[in-house]
Amino acid sequence: MTLAVTGATGLVGRFFVEEALARGESVTILGRTPPPPGFFPAPTGFRPYALGDRPDLSGIDALIHCAFSHLPGRYRGGEGSDPEGFTRANLDGSVALFEAARAAGTGTVLFLSSRAVYGRYPPGTALTETLTPYPDTLYGKVKAEAERRLFALASDSFAPVALRATGIYGAAGPGRAHKWQALFEDFRQDRPIAPRRGTELHGADLAAAARLLRDTGARGIxxxxxxxxxxxxxxxxxxxxxxxxxxxxxxxDAAVSVMQCDRLAALGWTPGGIARLKASLPALCRPRPALTGPGPAD
Structure with missing residues (x-):
């Protein structure tokens, strides 16, 4: 099995790559520049790719699409002052990639979507995959429309999957900050911190879900x-x-809408819960390791 991953050096994409490498799978990184030496625990292939390209996907059995163009550190609101450019890069770019995968005979395409597609549902709503997308941000609208355009390409030989993920945590790659780095530093410095609660998922559990979907041949949302x-x-x-x-x-005391994961659970998926968070904490509290050479590109 050969796997290609876009956005592979980002916080989320890295987990998919490392899971596949741990299983001895051949992984090809699709990105603007190759990952620096030592970024991944084993060698990977590399093919040049930027959102909007139609990359060479010959010989690729499965594709995981994580790449997303946005302002640094922002997804919702990540379009800044250029909503048209944001849409062109992320929606049109994703569709071009999906079409290239189908034309190349790539059998499975997994699109990393987001709980943002449910944006307008009232807080406290139990979010299931059967709900009609109701996004309240351009980010959510682009994700929902990219899903729709992906599934329009489905055929007997082309299996699309949209994995709607909540917030992903976990140790970052070399030279990268994890999602709570600034929050932890604010706490260490006794700076004011606003109350907040939300849903979280470890990146390794997300990668395990993707593996399960690929192994079972599942398709859908x-x-x-x-x-x-x-x-x-x-x-x-x-x-x-x-x-x-x-x-x-x-x-x-804010109400939170929680995504129901019964479809994944029915396939045998069991995330790590609070025990995994506690086990992950030492790595999240460590200083970031330095990385020599040019920085990785998402």
Whole structure:
């Protein structure tokens, strides 16, 4: 089996690559520049790719599409002052990639979508895959439309999958910050922290879901989410691990819509829950390792 991954050096894409490498699978990175030496634990292939291109996908059995163009650190609102350019890069670019995969005979395309497609549903709604997309951001609209355009290409030999992921956490690659890096530093410095809670999923559990979908030949839309986490509880773990005595932020009382993951669970998927968060914390609290050479491109 040969796998190609876009956005492979980003926080989320890296988990798909590392899972495949751990299984001895051949992985090809599609990106603007090759990953720097040592970024991944084993060698990978590389083919030049930027959103909007129709890359060479000959010999590729499966494609995972994670690449997304946005302002640094922002997805919702990531279009900045250029919504047309944002849409052109991310929607038109994704469709061009899907069409290239179908033309090349790539049998499975997994698109990393987002819970943002459910944006306008009232807080506290149980979010299932049968709900009609109701996005309230351009990011969510682009993800929902990219899903629709992908499934329009489905055939007996072309199996599309949309994996709607919640917030992904986990240790970052060399030279990269994990998603809570700034939050942890604010807490260490006793800066004000606003109450917040939301749903989270470890990147390794997301990669395990993708593996299960590929192995079972599943197609369609699948939610991927795990724990409902309050910043108060997360930072309490950090305080215990690092001996921090600052007061914790207050708990949030906001209602949260939680994605129901029954479709994945029916295939045997079981994410790691709070135990995985606690096991991951030492790596999240460590300083980031330095990376020599040019920085990786998503």
């Amino acid at each position: 699948f939610n991927a989410s795990d724990i409902l986490l309050d910043r108060h509880d997360l930072l309490a773990l950090v305080a215990e691990a690092e001996g921090i005595l600052h007061p914790l932020p207050p708990r949030s």
